[in-house]
Amino acid sequence: MTLYVLRRLGYGAVVMLLVTVFVFVIMRLVPGDAVSLQLQDTGVSAAEADALRADFGLDAPVWTQLWLWLGDAARGDLGTSFYSGAPVTELFLERVPVTVQLGLLAMVIGALLGVAFGVVAALTRGSLVDGGVRLFAVAFLSVPNFVVALLLLTGLAIWFAWSPPIVYTGPGEDVTGWLQQIAIPVLALGTGGMAAIARMTRSSMLESLGSDYIRTVRAKGARQRTVVLKHALRNSTTAVLTLLGLELATVLGGTVILEQMFAIPGTGQLIYQAVLDRDYPVVVACTIFYAGLFVLTIIVLDLLYALVDPRIRTGKALS
DSSP, X not given: OHHHHHHHHHHHHHHHHHHHHHHHHHHHHSSSOHHHHHHTTTTOOXXXXXXXXXXXXXXXXXXXXXXXXXXXXXXXXXXXXXXXXXXXXXXXXXXXXXXXXXHHHHHHHHHHHHHHHHHHHHHTTTSHHHHHHHHHHHHHXXXXXXXXXXXXXXXXXXXXXXXXXXXXXXXXXXXXXXHHHHHHHHHHHHHHHHHHHHHHHHHHHHHHHTSHHHHHHHHTTOOHHHIIIIIIHHHHHHHHHHHHHHHHHHHHHHHHHHHHHTTOOSHHHHHHHHHHHTOHHHHHHHHHHHHHHHHHHHHHHHHHHHHHOTTOOTTTTTO
């Protein structure tokens, strides 16, 4: 098991390095750099602009910039924002809790409701309830989360004359205001995962309920609740966990747009503005966070397989 974990962590480190190099290089290939955007329409001479590029380290070749940045990053220095002049680490750490709260709530709500709907649909196969769940799943899988957010925002404003607060407040300041602020983004982020998990849970449950071992359990006189929750649902959890890990990427990507839409000061809003401003150090730092969180989640899910599926043997299956 230890060797497996170390190998997975090594793979994760390689993925993060490749993603970082790709983003570092591709951002510098986009027309217009931070200096050009800052000094446009200011009448600054070319010599002064070149001097500012030298201060930012943008006068060196891209691969030289990358090598120097990797050396600083290895010492814990992710650079300084080109616009605010503040260390990137400070800017990032201020906003991480907001995005983590938003993403975790969306995934928890999506997972719980998705599993519940999937189980109900499997147990009522062929009924109106089953058809409604499947229709719901297809609809929400087809609609982007920001469109869902706009529909929720419009519907609440028209039917209930309500809209979320404009100014963000943290849960430590005003829990009610915080919940009102994040309610629509959380629901919008969670609907896609909820629909996908409901479909996966339904399929896995139907397969499990029709298997030989479930018939054996029923023949032994087990109650329906025991059959569904202890045996069929547990056997379906592996597929759901895999899908949940993949949904993390969707949630993280959705935060970039939704945080900007609802003025939520998280890393999604930070990276959105940094891309527009060509603030390279901030973009790379946020990329490392998203890639690292996704890789870590996949590793944790791999380890959870052995806990939720008794057929997996850690000594052989994970080697």
